[in-house]
Amino acid sequence: xxxxxxxxxxxxxxxxxxxxxxxxxxxxxxxxxxxxxxxxxxxxxxxxxxxxxxxxxxxxxxxxxxxxxxxxxxxxxxxxxxxxxxxxxxxxxxxxxxxxxxxxxxxxxxxxxxxxxxxxxxxxxxxxxxxxxxxxxxxxxxxxxxxxxxxxxxxxxxxxxxxxxxxxxxxxxxxxxxxxxxxxxxxxxxxxxxxxxxxxxxxxxxxxxxxxxxxxxxxxxxxxxxxxxxxxxxx
Numbered sequence: 001x002x003x004x005x006x007x008x009x010x011x012x013x014x015x016x017x018x019x020x021x022x023x024x025x026x027x028x029x030x031x032x033x034x035x036x037x038x039x040x041x042x043x044x045x046x047x048x049x050x051x052x053x054x055x056x057x058x059x060x061x062x063x064x065x066x067x068x069x070x071x072x073x074x075x076x077x078x079x080x081x082x083x084x085x086x087x088x089x090x091x092x093x094x095x096x097x098x099x100x101x102x103x104x105x106x107x108x109x110x111x112x113x114x115x116x117x118x119x120x121x122x123x124x125x126x127x128x129x130x131x132x133x134x135x136x137x138x139x140x141x142x143x144x145x146x147x148x149x150x151x152x153x154x155x156x157x158x159x160x161x162x163x164x165x166x167x168x169x170x171x172x173x174x175x176x177x178x179x180x181x182x183x184x185x186x187x188x189x190x191x192x193x194x195x196x197x198x199x200x201x202x203x204x205x206x207x208x209x210x211x212x213x214x215x216x217x218x219x220x221x222x223x224x225x226x227x228x229x230x231x232x233x234x235x
Contacts (some may be wrong), residue, residue: 041172041179045212048084048168052216055080056164059111060218064097064160067134067224070233073111077164078102081109107206108167113160114217115121118234119150120157121226158222167200167211176210 015089021130055077062076063069078101086097094101116135136143137158143155157234180199200211 007095020217025140032081034178037172037175038178041170041175041206044171045214048166049216050213051084052164052166052168052214053218056216056218057220059164060160060162060220061126063113063162064220065223068113068160068222068226068230070111070113070230073162074105077109077111078105081105087214104206107204108200108211110165112163112165113234115159115161116152116157116226117150118231119212120148120152121231123148123150123233124157125228125231128225128227132227134227135222135231136224139226159219160222161217161219164216164218166214167205168214169205169207169209169211170199171209179208179212180210 050131058080059073059077063073066072081101081104081225082094082097085100086093088096111198121135125135128134128136134156135157140155140158143154147153148157150157170179176199200213202210203210205211
């Protein structure tokens, strides 16, 4: 009789343990899955930032050897961003990825020239061998190093610095909403405060995902003169 009672108690205790493990499972597993998805998304963002840094340098180098032409810098940026769009190998896959990068850049990438400035161009420009005015790039080591009214000399005016802003899509489901702050627990501070992280809406990006802005800078020395046609793009 005593053994029968002990067996019943043990069985009841085992049933309670199984019943308790179910809510623990329902709490832990979703949190674990979310952490895995979050890590995966952060790895993709890190990869995109590294690629953007390289692409920004390519854009700056393209500008340095082409008189700071914006079109050439955009082409260099597209070449650098191509790996982010590659889905297959071979020449055809590479060309397709480059085309996707060029198309996506229209809405989601911006190149801003920080230096040189128009003031520096106006101060140091001179006529070149072809008779056109330009910011000179030849014989910089032997030119006058006097600092002009803009706070730089002609040598420093030949330093090209650009800033690239690229809106990268958050493609992992659910994680993008959480990172954006779409939660009833995130309260607004007023009518003008949306109570979430500033991300580009899919409607504005021409896609189906929210996008997070990534920023990169690059500095190179000009290898060619900057003519008046390109000077209008200077800040």
